[in-house]
Amino acid sequence: MVASMECVRCGGTVAPDGVCWDCGAMQQAFRAHMEITAGDGAAGVSDRGSRKAVNADALALATSGAWTVGVVCDGVSMSPRPERAAQVAAEAGVAVLVARLREGVVPEVALDEAAVRAGRAVSALAMSRDAAPACTFVAGVAGPEGVWSAWAGDSRAYWLPDDGPGMALTEDDTGEHDALTAWLGADAGPVTARVRSYRPLVPGRLLLCTDGLWRYLPDAARLRAALGRGRPDARSDARTLVGHALDSGGQDNVTAAVIRVVPSPPAT
Numbered sequence: 001m002v003a004s005m006e007c008v009r010c011g012g013t014v015a016p017d018g019v020c021w022d023c024g025a026m027q028q029a030f031r032a033h034m035e036i037t038a039g040d041g042a043a044g045v046s047d048r049g050s051r052k053a054v055n056a057d058a059l060a061l062a063t064s065g066a067w068t069v070g071v072v073c074d075g076v077s078m079s080p081r082p083e084r085a086a087q088v089a090a091e092a093g094v095a096v097l098v099a100r101l102r103e104g105v106v107p108e109v110a111l112d113e114a115a116v117r118a119g120r121a122v123s124a125l126a127m128s129r130d131a132a133p134a135c136t137f138v139a140g141v142a143g144p145e146g147v148w149s150a151w152a153g154d155s156r157a158y159w160l161p162d163d164g165p166g167m168a169l170t171e172d173d174t175g176e177h178d179a180l181t182a183w184l185g186a187d188a189g190p191v192t193a194r195v196r197s198y199r200p201l202v203p204g205r206l207l208l209c210t211d212g213l214w215r216y217l218p219d220a221a222r223l224r225a226a227l228g229r230g231r232p233d234a235r236s237d238a239r240t241l242v243g244h245a246l247d248s249g250g251q252d253n254v255t256a257a258v259i260r261v262v263p264s265p266p267a268t
Helices: 082-102 107-123 220-227 234-247
Strands: 033-038 042-047 057-064 067-074 137-143 146-152 156-161 194-198 204-209 254-261
Touching: 033 057, 033 234, 042 057, 042 067, 042 234, 057 082, 057 254, 067 082, 067 107, 067 204, 067 254, 082 107, 082 137, 107 137, 107 146, 107 194, 137 156, 137 204, 137 254, 146 156, 146 204, 156 220, 204 234, 220 234, 234 254
Parallel strands: none
Antiparallel strands: 033 042, 042 254, 057 067, 067 137, 137 146, 146 194, 156 204, 204 254
């Protein structure tokens, strides 16, 4: 991340989305590489990659009692200010998840509300329907009772157990030529994120990621193999996965958020 908020072109003030207030220049190093943690069992890494001038991915993580939540978003490159759309959606989504879970709302409802609120936040950035920032959205909730995911677009969630085969928890919202059929933004219409739950029997990881990662590791088996058999650690796991994508070419922004999950023992 950038330590100074001084524009590299004119010396002016840089706004929170990395654009200079004075000359309008995007700071290429802004959010070029980020690492965040939440508690002892959740971490995320996001990198600009080797080919993109701006990191239009965003992620947010938080804890709420026994719950750990995360949101990962990927700005739609053909839309204006996609990096801002992704950042706003991730922050809004996590804020809703934390608040609603703290109030005792079930994860399915909290995830649905988080997607709707994130969509509204992104829509509010639009100057018009023809100038509407947009992003994909994937959110996860993890606790002793299981894991839940919600999504709109082609950012994905995976369950990766410490032992045994994993699985994808999302299905891409794409059509012909992999064109998006769902996203967040003023030109996307009402948000209808899909929600899926899973109750694991063994410890493992809930992974949220953008296509900058899964295009190199497209299924749970390859993701699991890339992590190896070392001691599970959320930050190391996120770094390993992002590092694999960068070593493989890093053609796109790449983001991975990992949440460690230890299920509660079954009732006797």
